[in-house]
Amino acid sequence: MGQTQDYVLEQWHEVEGIVRQQWGKLTHEDLAQMHGRQEELVSALQKRYGYDKARAEQEVDNWLRSHA
Numbered sequence: 001m002g003q004t005q006d007y008v009l010e011q012w013h014e015v016e017g018i019v020r021q022q023w024g025k026l027t028h029e030d031l032a033q034m035h036g037r038q039e040e041l042v043s044a045l046q047k048r049y050g051y052d053k054a055r056a057e058q059e060v061d062n063w064l065r066s067h068a
Contacts, residue, residue: 012036015067022063025049038064 016031019041025048034040038060045056 010036018067019063023048023059 012035015036019034020026020031023045026044027048030044030048034044041060042053042056045051045059046053049056051059
């Protein structure tokens with residue numbers, strides 16, 4: 001687990017709003033279930049945006065890098 005992902009997990013209550021701004025189709029329930037877990041975010045992006053797994057993982061990786 002990288003340093004950025006560690007920060008996201010530790011600061012989820014603060015980062016949650018930023019994630020919601022980035023991906024507005026995510027519901028409150030989606031975010032509540034994630035608790036900062038990257039794999040849950042990937043799954044939610046697949047469900048809400050119709051991304052395949054590779055695309056969803058790339059979106060999350062790009063987002064994490066931009067918030068490092």
